[in-house]
Amino acid sequence: MTRVTPLIMCGGAGTRLWPASRESAPKQFINLLGARSTFQETVLRVADPTLFARPVVITNAEYRHMVSDQLQAIGIQADILLEPARRDSGPAIAAATSFIASNQADATVMVLAADHIVRDQNAFRAATRVAAEAAAGGAIVTFGIVPDHPATGYGYIARGSETSPGIHVVEAFVEKPDAATARDYVERGYLWNSGNFVFRADAMLEEYSRFDPETVKAAGEAVARSTRDLGWVVLDEEAFSACTAISIDFAVMEKSDRVAVVPVEMGWSDVGSWHAVWELSDKDSEGNAAIGDAIFLEARNNLVSARNLVCLVGVDNLAVIETDDATLVFDRSRGDSVRALVKDLASQGRKEVVEHMEVFRPWGSYQRVDMGERFQVKRIVVKPGGRLSLQKHFHRAEHWVVVRGVALVTIEERELVLRENESTYIPQGAIHRLENPGKIPLELIEVQSGSYLGEDDIIRIEDVYNRK
Amino acid sequence: MTRVTPLIMCGGAGTRLWPASRESAPKQFINLLGARSTFQETVLRVADPTLFARPVVITNAEYRHMVSDQLQAIGIQADILLEPARRDSGPAIAAATSFIASNQADATVMVLAADHIVRDQNAFRAATRVAAEAAAGGAIVTFGIVPDHPATGYGYIARGSETSPGIHVVEAFVEKPDAATARDYVERGYLWNSGNFVFRADAMLEEYSRFDPETVKAAGEAVARSTRDLGWVVLDEEAFSACTAISIDFAVMEKSDRVAVVPVEMGWSDVGSWHAVWELSDKDSEGNAAIGDAIFLEARNNLVSARNLVCLVGVDNLAVIETDDATLVFDRSRGDSVRALVKDLASQGRKEVVEHMEVFRPWGSYQRVDMGERFQVKRIVVKPGGRLSLQKHFHRAEHWVVVRGVALVTIEERELVLRENESTYIPQGAIHRLENPGKIPLELIEVQSGSYLGEDDIIRIEDVYNRK
Numbered sequence: 001m002t003r004v005t006p007l008i009m010c011g012g013a014g015t016r017l018w019p020a021s022r023e024s025a026p027k028q029f030i031n032l033l034g035a036r037s038t039f040q041e042t043v044l045r046v047a048d049p050t051l052f053a054r055p056v057v058i059t060n061a062e063y064r065h066m067v068s069d070q071l072q073a074i075g076i077q078a079d080i081l082l083e084p085a086r087r088d089s090g091p092a093i094a095a096a097t098s099f100i101a102s103n104q105a106d107a108t109v110m111v112l113a114a115d116h117i118v119r120d121q122n123a124f125r126a127a128t129r130v131a132a133e134a135a136a137g138g139a140i141v142t143f144g145i146v147p148d149h150p151a152t153g154y155g156y157i158a159r160g161s162e163t164s165p166g167i168h169v170v171e172a173f174v175e176k177p178d179a180a181t182a183r184d185y186v187e188r189g190y191l192w193n194s195g196n197f198v199f200r201a202d203a204m205l206e207e208y209s210r211f212d213p214e215t216v217k218a219a220g221e222a223v224a225r226s227t228r229d230l231g232w233v234v235l236d237e238e239a240f241s242a243c244t245a246i247s248i249d250f251a252v253m254e255k256s257d258r259v260a261v262v263p264v265e266m267g268w269s270d271v272g273s274w275h276a277v278w279e280l281s282d283k284d285s286e287g288n289a290a291i292g293d294a295i296f297l298e299a300r301n302n303l304v305s306a307r308n309l310v311c312l313v314g315v316d317n318l319a320v321i322e323t324d325d326a327t328l329v330f331d332r333s334r335g336d337s338v339r340a341l342v343k344d345l346a347s348q349g350r351k352e353v354v355e356h357m358e359v360f361r362p363w364g365s366y367q368r369v370d371m372g373e374r375f376q377v378k379r380i381v382v383k384p385g386g387r388l389s390l391q392k393h394f395h396r397a398e399h400w401v402v403v404r405g406v407a408l409v410t411i412e413e414r415e416l417v418l419r420e421n422e423s424t425y426i427p428q429g430a431i432h433r434l435e436n437p438g439k440i441p442l443e444l445i446e447v448q449s450g451s452y453l454g455e456d457d458i459i460r461i462e463d464v465y466n467r468k
Numbered sequence: 469m470t471r472v473t474p475l476i477m478c479g480g481a482g483t484r485l486w487p488a489s490r491e492s493a494p495k496q497f498i499n500l501l502g503a504r505s506t507f508q509e510t511v512l513r514v515a516d517p518t519l520f521a522r523p524v525v526i527t528n529a530e531y532r533h534m535v536s537d538q539l540q541a542i543g544i545q546a547d548i549l550l551e552p553a554r555r556d557s558g559p560a561i562a563a564a565t566s567f568i569a570s571n572q573a574d575a576t577v578m579v580l581a582a583d584h585i586v587r588d589q590n591a592f593r594a595a596t597r598v599a600a601e602a603a604a605g606g607a608i609v610t611f612g613i614v615p616d617h618p619a620t621g622y623g624y625i626a627r628g629s630e631t632s633p634g635i636h637v638v639e640a641f642v643e644k645p646d647a648a649t650a651r652d653y654v655e656r657g658y659l660w661n662s663g664n665f666v667f668r669a670d671a672m673l674e675e676y677s678r679f680d681p682e683t684v685k686a687a688g689e690a691v692a693r694s695t696r697d698l699g700w701v702v703l704d705e706e707a708f709s710a711c712t713a714i715s716i717d718f719a720v721m722e723k724s725d726r727v728a729v730v731p732v733e734m735g736w737s738d739v740g741s742w743h744a745v746w747e748l749s750d751k752d753s754e755g756n757a758a759i760g761d762a763i764f765l766e767a768r769n770n771l772v773s774a775r776n777l778v779c780l781v782g783v784d785n786l787a788v789i790e791t792d793d794a795t796l797v798f799d800r801s802r803g804d805s806v807r808a809l810v811k812d813l814a815s816q817g818r819k820e821v822v823e824h825m826e827v828f829r830p831w832g833s834y835q836r837v838d839m840g841e842r843f844q845v846k847r848i849v850v851k852p853g854g855r856l857s858l859q860k861h862f863h864r865a866e867h868w869v870v871v872r873g874v875a876l877v878t879i880e881e882r883e884l885v886l887r888e889n890e891s892t893y894i895p896q897g898a899i900h901r902l903e904n905p906g907k908i909p910l911e912l913i914e915v916q917s918g919s920y921l922g923e924d925d926i927i928r929i930e931d932v933y934n935r936k
Contacts, residue, residue: 308795330781337766369838445915
């Protein structure tokens with residue numbers, strides 16, 4: 001069997017898992033259910049070199065550092081394609097498939113969402129083999145999940161006859177049903193549309209071209225004219241922007257007669273809501289699930305995700321999601337209302353929807369830990385080799401105290417090395433730079449002092465990450 | 469009319485309003501419902517010099533700085549008596565009454581709990597006048613609250629005939645009833661026992677002596693042998709400890725035939741639970757009350773007390789109390805279970821039951837804002853004139869950055885003045901002191917660095933507050 005090239009779709013920014021998932025670090029990048037993000041789990045799921053080739057990741061430019069960092073953390077190398085504009089899944093798949101086809105026209109490609117989980121790896125691998133064999137013959141094979149309950153949150157696939165072992169004809173894709181229709185679908189053996197599928201690169205491009213040749217052409221040009229930036233493949237903005245924004249379902253899957261389905265039971269979930277997180281979590285004898293430090297008294301069937309101590313007393317069926325700067329308490333079954341809430345908050349311009357307290361940067365991260373009228377305290381972590389821009393501030397002075405690792409500090413013409421428990425001072429207006437020349441993360445406490453402390457009081461004179 | 473001497477009882481440490489109320493700063497000292505604590509509101513309620521004399525406050529030694537600071541903040545002077553041991557309300561009242569009687573034997577005294585609120589000041593003042601007149605004649609007059617619902621959380625007073633305008637005979641004190649009995653009590657015109665009352669000092673001491681002469685004698689000796697410490701009156705420990713621990717209700721009120729009651733409707737509450745806080749708060753059209761930044765969607769009759777953003781979606785009748793280090797979510801009607809929870813937490817030795825994130829000290833306060841394996845960051849606030857002990861630490865070095873005000877710093881033989889945006893370094897083992905010589909609060913950020921960062925790594929060489 002030819003090896004399968006994983007194509008990992010990593011650009012989404014869901015709101016249903018707010019306040020843990022936010023625009024600046026959406027759910028595929030956060031450790032929602034364990035020590036790794038679902039993006040990392042997805043990459044590791046397709047890391048076996050006997051079955052899979054080097055993965056391709058396509059993501060939004062905003063998430064490029066996060067993708068690189070998370071791959072590095074698990075020791076996996078990948079080609080990372082950056083979308084210069086949001087055009088939904090169709091053009092992203094067309095471009096990434098063109099990229100793969102430019103090396104090997106008949107490569108077998110598996111599209112995987114970065115925010116799904118799969119618990120039964122053996123079932124996944126078995127289904128992959130079946131799908132890859134059918135894909136080699138020209139089929140576009142989608143993974144149809146055998147339902148374990150009449151869910152109303154997924155689209156369904158009506159399967160027809162079995163054309164080869166494990167492969168069925170797709171009779172129809174149908175939209176998310178109401179409860180009664182869902183029960184009917186499950187009885188009739190319909191499958192959930194998981195949005196993960198396998199195809200030969202040339203087959204996908206041919207099919208897409210049948211329905212929308214302009215978009216496939218534009219996507220191909222976006223690849224041909226792509227540029228390299230610090231190892232990322234930046235798709236050409238003009239060409240990519242010319243693609244019609246459309247999901248791959250509407251663009252190809254629901255139109256093509258080459259589509260087939262492999263029914264699979266693999267402990268799959270799209271982790272689409274806090275309710276799903278509760279379902280996926282270990283629970284105590286009263287049905288309570290805790291991520292973090294939670295205490296339950298006379299309470300049943302609750303989910304708590306907590307950073308500090310959270311106590312629930314005399315309540316049932318709640319989800320309580322506590323983060324550094326926002327807490328959400330809701331009836332676990334009311335996920336749709338959470339979406340409405342987050343929309344409301346966004347329209348009010350609330351920063352809690354967009355930003356995490358921990359802000360990720362190419363060189364590491366920072367987090368505000370205290371703030372007053374004329375001061376601000378941040379904990380700054382710089383990765384080994386990380387290098388902040390050469391910069392200055394008009395309105396603030398900064399005190400730096402190294403609490404871990406080694407810092408190389410430039411202030412005007414002077415260079416100095418600071419070790420743990422050493423400090424320095426950056427006067428207002430002084431040109432300065434911070435770097436980590438060491439082998440372990442550098443942590444420092446920064447006390448900013450001044451009349452204006454906004455992030456936009458920064459003049460970048462030089463930046464290794466090409467930021468403006 | 470002779471002026472009434474307020475006697476404010478301030479030593480309690482309730483747990484029913486956890487996590488806002490904690491042992492280190494219980495509910496009478498926190499700003500639960502407004503800009504002032506209920507202790508401050510109570511003091512201000514009896515501040516009118518035409519009606520009231522200089523107040524006497526009796527409190528636990530642990531709270532002495534908090535009492536002094538909160539009085540200073542509202543510009544009120546008082547005699548502050550410190551109980552060297554917990555002996556319940558009887559001995560506290562006996563000692564404080566002896567203290568008052570030592571200046572004026574027939575002073576009229578009003579006992580007030582520091583954690584109650586009264587909304588109708590006019591009704592309170594009218595009842596005070598009626599009670600004071602009866603007290604001048606030798607009666608011990610308790611404030612009986614006219615019930616507005618059949619509460620099960622209070623003791624009741626069965627009143628008899630009216631002996632003078634507004635003054636009734638007390639037929640009996642009865643314990644907290646069950647719901648059916650409470651309805652019966654309300655129908656029969658019983659009153660709530662508020663625990664606030666008025667008497668002549670000599671009359672109270674006579675009555676107490678009839679039932680327990682040893683305790684009154686010991687309380688008098690505790691006053692006679694009291695010492696002064698920075699302005700506080702420290703009751704003699706040996707004498708005070710000899711008093712029998714008993715509530716004033718059991719010691720005197722339920723035994724004396726000089727007890728009378730003045731029925732009063734004055735918008736009274738003992739703020740005994742989060743449910744009471746909800747009742748006392750302003751609510752939106754859906755019955756939701758918010759202290760802090762709360763958003764409600766499809767939610768009714770909830771209470772939120774929040775430091776950060778708290779969102780409630782699709783839930784009813786909850787109380788959500790979010791603090792810096794602990795969040796409590798519970799069915800508003802289940803206050804008793806909260807008590808059980810706090811007891812559980814205490815038995816587990818959880819610091820969240822005892823300490824606030826903001827820790828009060830005689831010289832000001834501090835709050836931990838960040839912590840890592842080998843470092844800790846604190847924001848320290850020193851009051852004008854505040855002076856930390858001359859001290860040293862074996863295991864940690866400290867970096868200080870002044871962000872507001874002026875600091876006078878002593879390090880070994882050296883004295884230096886630091887202004888906003890200036891910093892200094894205290895090496896491990898160096899003898900040092902921090903003072904605020906200025907007229908505004910001094911704020912500084914302290915970064916501690918070392919292998920052991922516990923509060924107990926401190927050697928105090930000299931301390932103006934006489935701490936060990």
